Amino acid sequence: MDNRKYRQGSFGEPVRSPLKPWEIVKIVGELGGYGVNFHDNDLLPIDASDSEKEAILKDFRKALADYDVQVPMATTNLFGDPIFKDGAFTSNDARVRAYALQKTMNAMDLGAGLGAKTYVFWGGREGTEVDASKDPRDGIKYFRDAIDFLCEYSTEQGYGMKFALEAKPNEPRGDIYFPTTGNYLGFIETLAHPEMVGVNPEVAHETMAGLNFFHAVGQAIEAGKLFHIDLNDQRPGRYDQDFRFGSESFKICFFLVQLLENSGYDGPRHFDAHAYRTEDLDGVKAFAAGCMRTYLILKEKAERWNKDAEIQGLLKEIKVSDPELESLCKGYSSDKARALKARNFDRKGIASKGLQYERLDQLTCEIIYGVR
Numbered sequence: 609m610d611n612r613k614y615r616q617g618s619f620g621e622p623v624r625s626p627l628k629p630w631e632i633v634k635i636v637g638e639l640g641g642y643g644v645n646f647h648d649n650d651l652l653p654i655d656a657s658d659s660e661k662e663a664i665l666k667d668f669r670k671a672l673a674d675y676d677v678q679v680p681m682a683t684t685n686l687f688g689d690p691i692f693k694d695g696a697f698t699s700n701d702a703r704v705r706a707y708a709l710q711k712t713m714n715a716m717d718l719g720a721g722l723g724a725k726t727y728v729f730w731g732g733r734e735g736t737e738v739d740a741s742k743d744p745r746d747g748i749k750y751f752r753d754a755i756d757f758l759c760e761y762s763t764e765q766g767y768g769m770k771f772a773l774e775a776k777p778n779e780p781r782g783d784i785y786f787p788t789t790g791n792y793l794g795f796i797e798t799l800a801h802p803e804m805v806g807v808n809p810e811v812a813h814e815t816m817a818g819l820n821f822f823h824a825v826g827q828a829i830e831a832g833k834l835f836h837i838d839l840n841d842q843r844p845g846r847y848d849q850d851f852r853f854g855s856e857s858f859k860i861c862f863f864l865v866q867l868l869e870n871s872g873y874d875g876p877r878h879f880d881a882h883a884y885r886t887e888d889l890d891g892v893k894a895f896a897a898g899c900m901r902t903y904l905i906l907k908e909k910a911e912r913w914n915k916d917a918e919i920q921g922l923l924k925e926i927k928v929s930d931p932e933l934e935s936l937c938k939g940y941s942s943d944k945a946r947a948l949k950a951r952n953f954d955r956k957g958i959a960s961k962g963l964q965y966e967r968l969d970q971l972t973c974e975i976i977y978g979v980r
């Protein structure tokens with residue numbers, strides 16, 4: 609539910625008139641969507657009066673009830689207002705850092721009041737163009753102080769929120785701190801309450817930097833830290849395109865859906881994407897429906913892949929097991945180290961075997977292409 613135009617990628621004036629928050633809820637509900645979420649100022653403009661806020665909230669709550677739409681997640685806009693021109697939690701100015709905390713607590717109150725259980729942090733301005741301006745260690749320390757403070761706030765208020773940190777390499781800053789999901793996974797372990805904090809990876813953000821998003825999500829799941837996900841699509845090396853889910857990188861999106869479904873991930877399948885600038889309201893609806901439909905198509909294809917006898921046969925051949933060696937390599941002891949060092953390996957024989965990945969990948973492609 610992002611009505612604000614803040615991305616560098618979108619040159620030009622708005623091409624559609626903004627929708628009111630309740631109208632967005634209606635559209636999502638009529639399309640069969642589960643939920644909506646918002647930055648605080650998507651819902652309540654930063655300069656709205658108390659009575660304006662009340663009126664917007666009243667309409668919004670009514671639409672949530674009328675169309676049976678949930679608010680699973682909320683977040684703070686800490687990048688739009690000029691006060692955040694040099695960062696929010698990581699600003700050099702103590703007054704800006706304090707205002708960012710105040711704004712986030714207010715936004716958490718708003719989100720909690722609407723049922724949000726996940727709170728996302730995307731630090732759009734938390735970075736630099738001029739590295740002379742800040743030691744990155746200070747930026748990281750400031751960010752840690754803020755997250756530690758807000759964890760305590762959530763606990764004290766009884767909100768029971770889980771925090772999800774969203775990485776992005778750059779845009780709108782020249783460079784943003786914590787450029788990848790992996791950076792955040794390292795950082796989380798240094799927090800006062802690491803159990804409350806996980807990640808919210810976004811397809812576009814890792815892909816911009818030419819990284820494999822499927823791998824990033826795999827690491828997050830393996831660490832028990834995938835608390836939320838932003839699904840969209842992107843070509844590598846471009847601005848943050850936020851395209852309709854599955855519109856560009858078919859294979860990565862296929863494996864991503866398969867991973868989410870096979871892993872038992874139980875968080876929202878959340879789309880953080882934008883319709884093309886060419887579209888009118890009907891196009892926006894087609895875009896939203898397309899995100900959901902493509903997810904379900906890929907889910908069905910993943911099941912087909914899981915059940916494909918030829919694919920499963922190839923996978924079985926690829927995985928060479930050797931119980932004796934596996935036990936030698938797991939759980940160190942000096943005996944095991946000695947035995948391993950004394951072992952002779954048929955290096956050339958092992959390397960000479962072809963792995964049939966061409967066949968495996970072609971079969972995978974044929975499933976995605978819809979001919980298998």
Ligand code: MN
Pocket residue numbers: 810812813848849850
């Ligand atoms: Mn994006």
Ligand code: CA
Pocket residue numbers: 730774810838880
């Ligand atoms: Ca996002």
